[in-house]
Amino acid sequence: MPQSDLAKVDFRSPRLYVDAPLHEGAEIALDRDQANYLGNVLRLAAGGTVLVFNGRDGEWRAAIGGRKRPDQLSIAGRTRAQAALPDLTYAFAPLKHARLDYMVQKAVEMGAARLQPVLTRFTQVSRVNGERMRANAIEAAEQCGILALTAVDEPQPLERWLSQRAAGRLLVFCDEDAPVADPVAALAGAPKGSGIDVLVGPEGGFSEDERSLLRRQTGTLILSLGPRILRADTAAVAALALVEAVLGDWRRS
DSSP, X not given: OOXXXXXXXXXXXXXEEOSXXXXXXXXXXXXXXXXXXXXXXXXXXXXXXXXXXXXXXXXXEEEEEOSSSOOEEEEEEEEEXXXXXXXXXXXXXXOOHXXXXXXXXXXXHTTOXXXXXXXXXXXXXXXXXXXXXXXXXXXXXXXXXOOSOOEEOOOEEHHHHHHHSOTTOEEEEEOTTSOOOOHHHHHHTSOOOSSEEEEEOOTTOOOHHHHHHHHTSTTEEEEOOOSSOOOHHHHHHHHXXXXXXXXXXXXOO
């Protein structure tokens, strides 16, 4: 989000994602989980207000309706126009539940438009709960004033994902065995692409065959994240912060 737009965000009002078209005068029925969240978690009742978004139509203020508990929303005026995320994919070897939840939330906060689990030789877990990842992505967007929804793709073997990547995209391959150098300078000198894919592997690292395959990809930047070994969820934050600061939308004022 551009820095100049931060002052326009209402961080005090609760925000709720709704999967429905948003326009002035629309009436939206709440499902049980949404009603419970507004009524029992946030302690809001009929007559209260909430901000809503659907990832397409911007952000709107809505009045809560219902008798015994919140059961519908009446859409009033739009508070912010729809904004897009940078063309940034975060590809990663899946982690165990709690750390995967953290990684998804932080990747969304950092501005990733797409999350792509990739299966490598040393991946710790082979099954990924996509619905749980999507729920964490929505929760992060709700809490941080993000209007666009981060897409969550199905897991793919690393080799298949690489073979299907669109031509012209920059691949930032974070490798713990890369020579330690200035990552900011490395990113500043990266070949320009039509989008960015950031790849972080499992804590066991990439195999030599995988490293060889990655080095053969066109438009690849092999990036060191510093002199210390990072856990995979920490590496997500470090890598995305570097990329956004040098190549992404953090540069806009």
